[in-house]
Structures are given as C-alpha cells and as structure tokens.
Amino acid sequence: MQKNITKRLIYTRVFSAFFAIYLLLMTGFSIFVISEEQKVAGMEFRTYANGVNNQVADVLKNHIDANNQVMDLVPLKKELIRYTDHFTMLGTEVAVFNGDYQLLFNTNDYWICRFPAYAEGKRLEDADYGYLDPRGWFSEAQISELENYLHADLQPKKAGDLWYYEVDLQGFWLDGEMVIPDRITVNPMYADTFDEQGSVRSGGGAHTDEIVYTSGYKNTRDLPYFSHGDIGLPFVQRSGIWWATQSYRSSEKQAELRQLVTDEEKLKETEIMQQLERPGQRIAMTTFRYYLTMPYQNTIHVIDGQTQKSDFWTVIARDINMWERCSTTLVFVWISCLLIFLAVAFILARQTYKTYREREELEKQRQEMTNALAHDLKTPLSIISGYAQNLQENIHTEKREHYAAHIQANVDRMDKIIRGMLEMTRLESDSLQMKREELSLAEACHEVLDRYRAICQERSITVDIEGEAVIKADHAMIVRVIDNFFVNALENTTAGGSIGIRIFDGLFEIFNSGSHIAEDRLNEIWLPFKKADLSRSHSKGTGLGLAIARTILELHHFSYGAKNHDEGVVFWFKFR
Numbered sequence: 001m002q003k004n005i006t007k008r009l010i011y012t013r014v015f016s017a018f019f020a021i022y023l024l025l026m027t028g029f030s031i032f033v034i035s036e037e038q039k040v041a042g043m044e045f046r047t048y049a050n051g052v053n054n055q056v057a058d059v060l061k062n063h064i065d066a067n068n069q070v071m072d073l074v075p076l077k078k079e080l081i082r083y084t085d086h087f088t089m090l091g092t093e094v095a096v097f098n099g100d101y102q103l104l105f106n107t108n109d110y111w112i113c114r115f116p117a118y119a120e121g122k123r124l125e126d127a128d129y130g131y132l133d134p135r136g137w138f139s140e141a142q143i144s145e146l147e148n149y150l151h152a153d154l155q156p157k158k159a160g161d162l163w164y165y166e167v168d169l170q171g172f173w174l175d176g177e178m179v180i181p182d183r184i185t186v187n188p189m190y191a192d193t194f195d196e197q198g199s200v201r202s203g204g205g206a207h208t209d210e211i212v213y214t215s216g217y218k219n220t221r222d223l224p225y226f227s228h229g230d231i232g233l234p235f236v237q238r239s240g241i242w243w244a245t246q247s248y249r250s251s252e253k254q255a256e257l258r259q260l261v262t263d264e265e266k267l268k269e270t271e272i273m274q275q276l277e278r279p280g281q282r283i284a285m286t287t288f289r290y291y292l293t294m295p296y297q298n299t300i301h302v303i304d305g306q307t308q309k310s311d312f313w314t315v316i317a318r319d320i321n322m323w324e325r326c327s328t329t330l331v332f333v334w335i336s337c338l339l340i341f342l343a344v345a346f347i348l349a350r351q352t353y354k355t356y357r358e359r360e361e362l363e364k365q366r367q368e369m370t371n372a373l374a375h376d377l378k379t380p381l382s383i384i385s386g387y388a389q390n391l392q393e394n395i396h397t398e399k400r401e402h403y404a405a406h407i408q409a410n411v412d413r414m415d416k417i418i419r420g421m422l423e424m425t426r427l428e429s430d431s432l433q434m435k436r437e438e439l440s441l442a443e444a445c446h447e448v449l450d451r452y453r454a455i456c457q458e459r460s461i462t463v464d465i466e467g468e469a470v471i472k473a474d475h476a477m478i479v480r481v482i483d484n485f486f487v488n489a490l491e492n493t494t495a496g497g498s499i500g501i502r503i504f505d506g507l508f509e510i511f512n513s514g515s516h517i518a519e520d521r522l523n524e525i526w527l528p529f530k531k532a533d534l535s536r537s538h539s540k541g542t543g544l545g546l547a548i549a550r551t552i553l554e555l556h557h558f559s560y561g562a563k564n565h566d567e568g569v570v571f572w573f574k575f576r
Helices: 002-060 073-082 140-150 252-261 264-269 272-276 322-393 400-428 441-458 475-491 545-555
Strands: 093-098 103-106 111-115 128-132 162-174 178-194 200-204 236-238 241-243 287-295 300-303 307-310 312-321 436-440 462-467 470-474 498-504 507-513 559-564 568-574
Touching: 002 073, 002 093, 002 287, 002 312, 002 322, 073 103, 073 128, 093 252, 128 162, 140 162, 252 287, 252 312, 287 322, 312 322, 322 400, 436 441, 436 475, 441 462, 441 475, 441 498, 470 475, 475 498, 475 507, 475 545, 475 568, 545 559
Parallel strands: 128 178, 462 498
Antiparallel strands: 093 103, 093 312, 111 128, 162 178, 178 200, 236 241, 287 312, 300 307, 436 470, 498 507, 507 568, 559 568
C-alpha cells in the first residue's frame, strides 16, 4: 500500500511540474506566434488597402473633372459596385468620401442584379446589370431569408441533388442603374451532370410563379420594366456565366465595420500619416480591428504646413481573428509538445521512482548489513568476554592456554570481518583504479589451489581444472574472485567430495558436490552477510566473500550467477 502511495506521489509531482512548465512555455509561444502573425496580418492588410485605393483611384479619374469634382455620381457608384467582390474580400468594408466628407460609396449595402436583353417585349442591345438597395425595400427578416437562399452552401453529389437557389427578380430601372424591385421568386435548381473533379457541370429546374416578395411600387414615372432578372452571387458560375456581387452576407460584425468606415466624424479626426502607421486595435482576446484612411494621391493638399487634406478618401476596415490564422499551427504545436512533455514526464517519473526504489533497497540492504555485522561481531565479542572473565577468575588454571587460544581465534575472526568490510568499501569507492593486464585463468586457478591443497588432501577432496583462457583484467581482483568461489565450494563440500573448474567458450565455472541452495535464495547469497540455507551453513566465513566477488565482477562488467546441478552447486561468470 505504502509503495503505491509513494509511486503515485512521485508521478503526480513530476507530471504537475512538467505540466506547469508546458503551460508556461506554450503560453509564451502562443503569445509570440500571435504577435508575429499580427505583424504579418498588418502588412498584408496594408498591401491589400493600397490595392483597393489604387483601384478606387483608377475609377475616380474617369469620373471627375479638372476641379476634382464628380461629374455624375450614378455611373461612378455603378462602376465601384463592379469591384464590390474585390473590396469585400475576407470581410473587408470600404467607403469612398469626397473632400467635404460626403459619402460617395460603401460596400455591402447593395445587391448586384443582372438583366437579360428584354424589356416590355422589346429586345435591347446587350444584357446589363444594376444595383439594388435591399434595406430600402425589405425588412431585416426578409433580407436575412433572401440571403439564406443566396448564400446556401449546397454540396450536390449526384444528379437530382439540390444545386443552388435561383433568385429571380422583376423590377424597374431608376436612372439607368438603381433597381426598384417589383416581385421576387425563388426557384430551386438541381444538378444534372458532373465533371471529373465532382463539380456540377450542368443542371436546371422549373421556374415558379409563386411570389415570395413584392414591393408594391407604383410605376408613376413610366420607368422601364424588366420582366426577367437575377440576383447573383460572387464568383459563382452558373450555366457558363460568372456572377459577382458582395462576398459576405449581412452580419452584426459587418454592420459594425460598415458603420465604422462610413463615420465621417472619425474620418475628419484622422491624420493621414499617423493612420498609415497605426497598428491593429484589439477588440477581443485574439481579434484585432484594422482601420486605414487613404487619400487619392493626385489630390493631396497640405494645410498650414502640417495637416494633409485630400479631395477623395478611401476608408478601409477589417477584423482579423489571429486564432483563426494561427489555430492550425498552434493546435499542432500544443498537441505535439504535450505528447512530448507527457512522454518525457513519464520517463522521468518512472526513472525517479526506480531511483527511489533502488535507494530504498540500498538503504534496506545497508541496514541489514549493519545488523548482520553487529550480530557477527557480537558473537566473537561475547566469546572473548567469556573467556577473558574465566581467565580473570582462574588465572592459574591449566585451561589458560585453551582460553587464550579461543580468544585469539575470535579476535582473528573479527579482524577478518573488519578487513572484509574495508575491502568492500575500497571496491565500491569511486577512487578505485584497476590495473588491467593479460591474465591466464588456468594459472590463476592453480595459484589459488596451491593455497588450499593441504586442506583438500586432508579432507580427501579432489580438484579438477579443465580448459584455459587469457583475459584482460586486474590480476589481483580476479584471483580474489576465484579464491572466494573456491573457498565457498571448499567449505560446502563434504569429505571425499569433488570440486571442478571448467574454462571454456568465454565461461568460467566452479562446481562442488554437496547440498543445494534453495532456489529463492540464489540471488540473495551475493549480498553482504547473506549466506545459504541451513543445509549449507557449515561455513565459518564472514558472509562477505561472494559480495566482494560480485563487486569485482561488476567492476569488470562480467555477468555472474549461481545454479544448482545434479550433484551440488555451480558458480560462474562470463568474461566475453
């Protein structure tokens, strides 16, 4: 239970820290991206505004006299309406003023209407177009409903699917350009054939005489009447004809922008040069409003050496949502970085928990080793204390030499334990330096065997060494490993038993006849003061021999282990 709580706590803290860093970095990155995108959007808008102003200027020069006065407003407005589709790109609103701040033209107020070459049964020379002011004849609800037809986003997939709505218009000409509506009908059109890209190539529908809207206008002025006409859409090809009108339907946002560009008081307060450098104004968290006033260059005047005045002004405004421009990039970066941060956090949390467990296990081992060391030292100390007391009480006894011998033996045992601990500390020290040299394993085995040959003969234990290999290692350390392995085998081999050493194919093995080690303790015997089970408890060693051997083998990056076989136990290490 405690283990799970600790693990959960570590993972929670690591993930929380990484998530906080992630949010901080991503927020900063998003602010930077939006800021940079704002600069780009400002430059794009200024470039676009210059293009619009140049287009307006091209139209103006054909409709003004030498005194920069508009000769006839109707054809000027009509020609400007021709460019409405360009003026209203991306939700832009445009207005044109004269030098007296009188509004000459503004976008999105009018619908463009196309009329065929028929009027009252008489054929005219060519088809023509005009503009309709819907707010002069229809309510906002009617305008909205009509725009639903005009802007219906239909996606026909097969023949017979609804393609678009044809909005038919009957009406009168006013002064040759302004259309006065009489009746409006809506006719659904259906797809018939498709091209290779899946776009509708042709289609049609039945016209209806059902009147949708009527203005009730009385033709008291004998105006020309057109019995056939259409209200068109921007850049939509129908029956081989491209239509152009406003790009955006009416909306609250567009109405607000339209009011902004048509505000003559705001125009009066604006200074040309300052406005040209003015950045976008934040109107929402990620939405900026850009507003520019641009003069007709050929009519700029300087008043009092400071104020610049023009006979014509082009006012341009657009709302730009930076989130819409940056959302794809930001979403990709946020998600990608989130996955990366989660992966890194998971790896770090897992490694942190692993390190914690290793330290906890190490601390546990050290505590156990300390307890074992205290226990192993306590036993000889108790014996020494007992014999010393006997000597003190019976100084002239004939057992004095016997007591002294046991005291010395236990002192030697304690010395052996302490020297083993010092050796373990030295081996685990970072300052340890190994002297690698070529070493014959067979010769090292004979070197060790010479130390214990008398004991083997005394106990009738046979020793067999088979194979040979030359390795590059620290001579003293490897001899120490072989010595510890051999002593362990010797102490756990009964009289008349056997010890075998085999060196072959990059593997060193030493095995002895005798009892087995419990399978669940095969890994524990490599720890300090961890001995085999009771069936192999004949050893009088310190419990540090195999721990020292393990440390030396790990320093050489040799794998090692122990296993039971039919007659006893095998200790091994791989040197390749």
